[in-house]
């Protein structure tokens with residue numbers, strides 16, 4: 052996985068995106084180490100008097116937002132003005148997400164937002180998406196989805212937990228297949244095929260959802276506007 056970026060670069064990206072948060076906004080709070088910098092920056096702004104409500108995308112982002120004093124809401128109660136989220140790989144405006152197995156909720160929140168800012172460090176950038184695609188599956192559909200992925204010339208690998216025997220279980224009680232398709236020449240077509248596979252809850256291809264990409268470096272931030 053592409054996790055090699057420096058913390059300074061991740062922080063620069065996260066803090067740059069947090070500057071887009073305005074008083075009165077509902078903000079989608081992404082998951083991962085880069086989005087966490089945005090959440091901390093929003094928390095500092097809340098301390099200083101900014102009036103915002105956060106919609107978390109995972110157990111992890113909910114806990115961090117609570118620690119940072121950000122008031123929270125569910126999507127049932129709020130519509131998202133701005134979402135800020137990380138990515139495992141970025142090619143143009145297309146992303147692979149789900150390194151933290153949070154992509155199902157991330158996709159719901161990010162896709163619902165009026166504006167979606169991706170925060171990344173330079174190690175995430177690619178010309179063509181080639182990162183294995185995390186696919187969240189119903190536990191009883193693990194084998195049938197794996198067969199469908201193989202039929203699409205993918206190589207599925209059940210994600211295993213680092214500090215528990217057995218598989219990673221998502222916040223939604225499901226399993227994750229990391230599916231290596233090599234270079235993905237047509238992300239929209241693959242996204243469609245995965246979405247129509249019975250038992251797939253959500254896949255980590257985010258095609259055409261991003262409005263902006265903020266790439267942090269040790270020296271600053273470059274902003275790509277895709278709208």
Ligand SMILES: O=C(CO)[C@H](O)[C@H](O)COP(=O)(O)O
Nearest residue numbers: 083084085137149150151153
């Ligand atoms: O999709 C994600 C979680 O499901 C994360 O946003 C992605 O894995 C990037 O994480 P990081 O900023 O720690 O590299």
